[in-house]
Amino acid sequence: MLYFGRFIKRYKRFFVDVEYENNIITCHNPNTGSMRNLLVKGAPVCFSRSNNTKRKLQYTLEGIYLDNQWIQTNTIKTNRIVYNALKKGEIVEFTNITKLVREYSIGNNRIDFYLESNSQKILIEVKSVSLFDREYAMFPDAKTERGLKHLIVLKNSIDLGYIPYLLYLIQSNRGKFRCAEEFDKRYCEIYKELVPKFIKPLFYQNVFDPYNNTNSLHRLDILK
C-alpha cells in the first residue's frame, strides 16, 4: 500500500520532506541521481511505509507525479522490476536464460546483471531515465563519472567474451530518447562512439501505477 502527499524538499541526498495530512514527514529517498526536473515543490508524491524497526526512517519515497504521469523514483525497485522481467521472459531480447546473477562483479566494477542465454554470456547495465522534455526522454541528468565508467567497462568486457547491453528504463511516456549533451558532454561523446557499435541499447518504458502499486514494462523501438 502506498500513501500520497506533496513534495516539499530534498536534502542530504537521502532525505525528502513530504506534506502528508497537514504534517511534514521525512522519507528515505533511494535514488542516487540528481532527480533534476522532478523535484517540484508541491508536486504529488507517493511513499511506502516499512515495518522494519531497524530503519531510522519509516517511510520511503516511491514516485512523483509530473506532467500527467507517475514517475517511479525508487531505483532499488526499478532494478528489481528488471530482474523479475528477466526471470519471466518479459525482456524479449533474452530467452532461455539458464543463469541470472545480480550485481555481477567484473574486475573492480559491478554490472547490474549477468546472464547466460543461448550459450551467450551477457552483461546488462540498467539506467533509470527520469529526465524528459516535451519530446525526448534523456540521459544522463547530471555529470556522471560512474555512468562513463560503466560504458568503458561494458566495451572492455567484449574482449573477455561478454556481450554488453545498456537497458534504459524510461520512466516517462516519451517515445524518443537522446543523450543529454547539455548535462554531460563527455559521456555523450563516448556514448556515440560505443553505442550501438559495441554496446547494444535497449529501451523499455516503465509504467507505474501507484494506486494499485503495480508496474508494467513496454518495449520501445527507438533507433536513435
Added chain:
DNA sequence: GAAGCGTCCCAAGGTGAGGT
C-alpha cells in the same frame, strides 16, 4: 579577513560475501 577552490567525509538502506 574574505573569497574561491579542492578534498574529504558522512548520510540510509539494499545487497552479497563471509563467518559462525
Added chain:
DNA sequence: ACCTCACCTTGGGACGCTTC
C-alpha cells in the same frame, strides 16, 4: 539460518589551502 560487515551511490557541509 542467522548475523555482521563492506561496498555502493550523490549532495552537501566541513575544512584546509591559496590568492587577493
